[in-house]
Amino acid sequence: MCGIVGILGREPVAGQLVDALKRLEYRGYDSAGIATVENGHLERRRAEGKLKNLQERLNREPLSGLAGIGHTRWATHGKPTENNAHPHATERLAVVHNGIIENFRELREELEKEGATFGTETDTEVVAHLVTEEMKKGRSPVDAVRAALPRLRGAFALAFIFAGEDDMMIGARKGSPLAIGHGSGEMYLGSDAIALAPFTDAISYLDEGDWAVMSRDGVQIFDVAGNAVKRPVIKTSSSAFLLDKGNHRHFMAKEIHEQPEVVAHTLSHYIDMAKESVxxxxxxxxxxxxxxxxxxxxxxxxxxAGLVAKYWFERYARLPVEIDVASEFRYREAPLRKGDLALFVSQSGETADTLASLRYAKEQGLHVLSVVNVQTSTIARESDVIMPTLAGPEIGVASTKAFTCQLSVLACLAIAAGRARGAISDAEERKLVRALIEVPRHMNETLTLEGDIEALARDLGKSSDVLYLGRGTSYPLALEGALKLKEISYIHAEGYAAGELKHGPIALIDETMPVIVTAPYDSVFEKTVSNMQEVAARGGRIILLTDSKGAAEATMPGVTIITLPDMPSSVTPLVYALPVQLLAYYTAVALGTDIDQPRNLAKSVTVE
Structure with missing residues (x-):
């Protein structure tokens, strides 16, 4: 949700902290700040809004400390003001926090009775005062943190620095990720390895409940019970990624155009191209x-992506599938059969609700398989088996290439399940795999339609409401299209199964309502055309995403057609995702919104 970083360096660390925060800004950008130890005392610089505002303040008021922490915030408790920005501090310490302290109100009342004075609306300030009170009782910084951590309920990653302690930093995690970077006479702490990539490729990941005491010479790690433990130091390739936009205006545009390559890379990990098998x-x-x-x-x-996979697993593997939004699944106490399969999908591998659902499934004795983009993430580490998506870092908050890579992996899984269960033959497997192998080519062809889609989007940006329709595997794409448009253009949009049109949404149709229909020429195409005729009869404006056969059949007035390449229906969700993404992207461009960092959103949702 928020991004945190800490550095124990040999030279002033302010510039390095800002550099690391730039790589974490996708996690939140309501405010930012850093704190350093300066000649034994603490100094802070904070700013409301994006990181550039903090950079401008540091240009005016530089910091020279060799030890420091930084934070970029996605607001949960308290408005996104400078006063509520991290780091939070007392005269003894400064702290940055990712997560939510659920019992902060009761702790705050207790601390106020003991004389603590609060100056913010945040839950994090409670942590600063709680540790400070323990230090006032005569405890060392390490013992004060040790005493305070068990009193915190919720999900958090924390980093502390202390007045008078130029060679100490303490980090802790419970439910939110935290990585330690090992350097030569320097140590680093960050929400993920990408933040630390400019400084080191030697990374340790704290396990759930771990806390760590760092100096420039190394780190001591303790588990939740307070026992000294060792966590492996692994080499990460994160530093190899160049996180720039290339020739594109936005990261989202770059990531849309990367899809033929990253999908091909992902598919090659799961497919024997010569044998045309998974x-x-x-x-x-x-x-x-x-x-x-x-x-x-x-x-x-x-x-x-999981909803598309439901269609695939049931169709090709004849396996019944239940699918839930993780925030509902974790609380509804679903009856599960020991020995069945629980499948979790997450780009970051840190999504709090998905992780909680995973743990529930493990408690019920299910096999846990996860499709994740970050192989060192918590979800990956706690799964029985992972199927990585090889999308590379996705910086745009609105997911694009991660989605199609997830679909690629899920399609391979469904085919493998179908073949193992005897639900499809060798010949049927080869046919399905051949269709997957051709997906990157179809994606490249689809990207050549970008100019036509951009022209449509300029008109779409004048609408206040948009309806998306689809049947079969195109229904989840209708939901995804509506989500993308909402996320980055702030236009209200809804996705519906086309067959549900007459059960309510048709009341919204008039000449001002654009209706975007995803309908390749498949077994349900004629049914979808009937729904389109109902829209056309009421003056609705239709944008139809289809293939050459579908374009020839859709002869009604008032329809604008985007004709995609012909392909088997089994792979249309992967390819049709691209025009859906481009429509949202160019609508947002026309409206001038902040596409890579849309308001109120964060890339990785690591709290409820």
Whole structure:
């Protein structure tokens, strides 16, 4: 939700902290700040709004400390003002925090009775005062943090620095990720390895409940019970990624155009191209024939990827699938059969609700398989088996390439399950795999339609409401299209199964309502055309995404057609995702919104 970083350096760290925060700004950008230890005392610089505002303040009021922490915020408790910006501090310490302290109100009341004075609306300030009170009792910084951590309820990653302690930093995690970077005479702390990539490629990940005491010479790590533990130091390739926009105006545009490449990369990880068969990496801890039901949980765009997968698993593997929004699944106490499969989808691998759902499924004795983009994430580490999506870092908050890579992996899984269960033949597997192999080519062809889509989007930007319709696997794309438009253009949009049009949404149709229909020429195309005729009869404006056969059949007035390449219906969700994304993107461009960092959103939702 927020991004945190800490550095124990040999030279002034303010510039390095800002550099690291730039890589974390996708996690939140309501405000930013840093604090350093300066000649034994603490100094802070904070600013409302994006990181450039903090950079401008540091240009006016530089910091020279060799030890410091930084934060970029997505507001949860308290308005996104400078006063509520992190780091929060007392005369003894400064702290940055990612997460939510659920019992902050009761702790605040207790601390106020003891004389603490609060100056912000945030839950994080409670942490600063709680540790400070322990230090006032004579405890050392390490013992004060040790005493305070068990009193905090909720999800958090924390980083502390202390007045008079130029060679100490303490980090802690419970439910939110935290990585330690190892340097030569320097140490680093960050929300993820990408933040630390400019400084080191040697990373340790704290496990759930861990806390760490860092100096420039190394780190001591303790588990939740206070026992000294060691966590492996691994080499990360994050530093190899160049996080720039290239020739594109926005990261989102760059990531849309990367999809043919990253989808090809992902598919090559799961497909034997010569034999035209799916070959899953590694051994599965279960047999597909012994699975009676698959439970899929995810959030946001990943949920829609899972919804497409439901169609695939049921159609090609004849496996019943239940799918839930993870925030509902974790609380509804679903009855689950021991030995069945729970499948989780997450770009970051840190989504709080998805992680909680995973833990519930493990408690019920299910096999846990996760589709994640970050192989060192908490969800990846706690799963029985992971199927990585090889999308690379996705910086735009609105997911694009991660979605199509998730679909690629899920399609391969469904085919593998179908073949193992005898639901499809060798010939049918080869046909389905051949269609997947051709997807990157179809994506490249679809991107050549960008100019036509941009022209449509300029008109779409004049609308206040938009309706998306689809049937079968195009229904999740309708939901995803509406989500994308809402996320980055702030236009109200709704996605519906086309068959539901007469059950309410048709009341909204008039000449001002654009209706975007995703309808490749498949087994349900004629049914969708009937729904389009109902829209046309009421003066609705239709944008139809279809193929050459569908374009020839859709002869009604008032329809604007985007004709995509012909392809088997099994892979249309992967390719039709691109024009859906481009429509949202160019609508947002026309409206001048902040596309890569839309208001109120964060890339990785690590709290409820």
């Amino acid at each position: 070959v899953l990496p590694g051994e599965l801890p279960f047999e597909w024939n012994k699975i009676e039901r698959v439970s899929i949980s995810a959030c946001g765009t990943a949920y829609y």
